[in-house]
Amino acid sequence: MRLRVWIDERLPLDDVLETLRHKRVPHHRYSVWYYFGGMTLFLFLIQVGTGALLLLYYRPSAAEAYESVQFIVSRVPFGWLVRSIHAWAANLMVASAFAHLFSVLFLHAYRRPRELTWISGLLLLLLTLAFGFTGYLLPWNTVSFFATRVGTDIAASVPVVGEGLVRFLRGGDDVTGATLTRLFGFHVAVLPGVATSLVALHLLLVQRHGMSIPPSIERRAADAGGIQSIPFLPHFLLRDLFAWTAVLAVLASLATFVPWELGAKADPFQPAPAGIRPEWYFLWAFETLKHVPPTVAGVNGELVAVALMGAVVLGAILLPLLVGASPRARAAVVWAGAGFLLFMSVMTGLALRAVTP
Amino acid sequence: MIPPAEPARRGILNWLLGLWGGGVVASVVYPVTRYLAPPEVPEAPTLSVGAGSAQTLAPNTGRVVPFGARPAIVIRTPAGELRAFAATCTHLDCTVQYRPDLQRIWCACHNGEYDLNGRNVAGPPPRPLDSYDVNVTGDEIVITRRA
Numbered sequence: 001m002r003l004r005v006w007i008d009e010r011l012p013l014d015d016v017l018e019t020l021r022h023k024r025v026p027h028h029r030y031s032v033w034y035y036f037g038g039m040t041l042f043l044f045l046i047q048v049g050t051g052a053l054l055l056l057y058y059r060p061s062a063a064e065a066y067e068s069v070q071f072i073v074s075r076v077p078f079g080w081l082v083r084s085i086h087a088w089a090a091n092l093m094v095a096s097a098f099a100h101l102f103s104v105l106f107l108h109a110y111r112r113p114r115e116l117t118w119i120s121g122l123l124l125l126l127l128t129l130a131f132g133f134t135g136y137l138l139p140w141n142t143v144s145f146f147a148t149r150v151g152t153d154i155a156a157s158v159p160v161v162g163e164g165l166v167r168f169l170r171g172g173d174d175v176t177g178a179t180l181t182r183l184f185g186f187h188v189a190v191l192p193g194v195a196t197s198l199v200a201l202h203l204l205l206v207q208r209h210g211m212s213i214p215p216s217i218e219r220r221a222a223d224a225g226g227i228q229s230i231p232f233l234p235h236f237l238l239r240d241l242f243a244w245t246a247v248l249a250v251l252a253s254l255a256t257f258v259p260w261e262l263g264a265k266a267d268p269f270q271p272a273p274a275g276i277r278p279e280w281y282f283l284w285a286f287e288t289l290k291h292v293p294p295t296v297a298g299v300n301g302e303l304v305a306v307a308l309m310g311a312v313v314l315g316a317i318l319l320p321l322l323v324g325a326s327p328r329a330r331a332a333v334v335w336a337g338a339g340f341l342l343f344m345s346v347m348t349g350l351a352l353r354a355v356t357p
Numbered sequence: 358m359i360p361p362a363e364p365a366r367r368g369i370l371n372w373l374l375g376l377w378g379g380g381v382v383a384s385v386v387y388p389v390t391r392y393l394a395p396p397e398v399p400e401a402p403t404l405s406v407g408a409g410s411a412q413t414l415a416p417n418t419g420r421v422v423p424f425g426a427r428p429a430i431v432i433r434t435p436a437g438e439l440r441a442f443a444a445t446c447t448h449l450d451c452t453v454q455y456r457p458d459l460q461r462i463w464c465a466c467h468n469g470e471y472d473l474n475g476r477n478v479a480g481p482p483p484r485p486l487d488s489y490d491v492n493v494t495g496d497e498i499v500i501t502r503r504a
Contacts, residue, residue: 146451146452146466149449149450149451150449150450150451150466150467152450153449153450154449164394167394167395168393168394168395170395171395172395172398173426174426174427176426178395268428268452269421269422269423269428269452270421270452271421271428271430271444271452271453271454271465272451272452272453272454272464272465272466273465274465275465276451276465276466286467289449289467289481290467290468290480290481292481293481294477294481294482294483295483300483301481301483302448302449302481302483
């Protein structure tokens with residue numbers, strides 16, 4: 001008790017608890033989508049934990065990286081589990097972040113005053129993809145080697161700075177050990193630092209503005225004389241913890257029964273193997289690049305594709321500032337979001353179905 | 358009453374403060390930016406390499422060999438002629454391979470195809486593969502960068 005008083009005199013814990021005791025969360029037919037943000041956060045925490053464990057044995061050099069991962073999965077007690085959880089949680093985190101993004105989009109939670117919450121969230125999604133891309137090369141296997149060559153070479157199509165950007169990403173002209181060291185640095189130092197700050201900002205904004213209520217629910221609630229809500233403590237928190245436990249169970253099952261494969265060690269002088277393709281969340285972009293002709297209206301096809309994707313990302317980041325408050329504008333957002341989701345799904349489906357000729 | 362010299366003095370101080378701030382930022386940003394760009398590592402240009410035995414390269418097959426730091430592909434056409442090209446796909450930098458069933462050079466990454474002269478004939482590659490000269494010395498295939 002004296003410790004509690006001692007702490008309370010120095011840290012406003014009681015104030016925080018008091019605020020949480022009074023905090024309420026709206027409860028309606030779409031409330032289930034509120035849990036995806038928390039799930040993404042939970043998976044991020046798992047990545048931090050398992051990533052720190054992998055760092056104890058991993059060696060970031062072209063000569064040793066593959067062998068050190070092999071050592072982790074074959075010799076270190078539970079190494080296979082830690083590595084498999086890290087790989088699977090990365091995939092689930094991307095899936096959960098996308099589910100969170102599209103639910104926020106379709107439920108119009110980006111509206112005033114939550115513009116910064118949306119922008120920070122979208123930047124976090126891009127960071128998550130950057131984590132995926134930089135982490136992919138680290139085992140130094142064939143698939144990751146060529147995926148990195150393709151992925152970094154896409155930057156070359158950017159006018160003026162493209163070549164410099166590729167050299168910056170690769171640490172030279174080619175994908176070599178220098179690239180591995182560089183991407184390792186991004187993966188374990190630069191990106192976590194930026195992501196942690198952004199997560200803190202994102203959570204602060206969520207606390208500041210509370211959960212958004214979809215416009216349709218808001219209208220109905222106005223007619224019915226108010227919206228139902230549940231206390232954050234303990235009701236919402238317990239539901240959140242239940243969802244996290246379910247995620248952990250799925251993760252443990254996947255990691256145990258479908259352990260992540262290591263593949264063959266990268267050899268820069270071997271051809272790219274048939275059937276090579278990136279992780280599922282980059283498949284739509286990969287398939288799109290396959291269908292873009294070398295030139296489009298006299299312009300480099302790759303450049304056109306990259307410019308279009310860049311425009312979509314920029315448009316998505318600035319969405320809350322571009323969309324008006326009218327129901328028609330909101331309907332347009334839903335159609336655009338659904339269209340893009342359909343495009344991503346079709347392209348992913350085509351890539352999965354593609355049979356090597 | 359504020360003496361008339363005061364705003365001028367404040368202006369100079371603000372200017373100096375800005376200069377100091379700018380100097381501090383620049384003295385950090387410049388070396389960091391330079392540090393991030395990898396230095397050019399001087400490398401003796403590879404002009405010619407041995408690409409293995411000519412006898413073991415059967416018609417309608419190919420072989421990827423190191424050409425300096427980059428891969429090259431040497432193929433023997435179905436007619437028996439030896440040809441060599443840079444093995445880096447002109448689309449997005451993957452390493453190509455020879456496909457006997459297509460009788461073409463093929464890139465597995467985005468399904469690009471090149472004919473036996475290295476010309477881009479299908480898929481997204483925007484340019485032909487760079488071609489090399491091929492000679493056979495004894496049984497050794499020697500490929501040479503064109504001048």
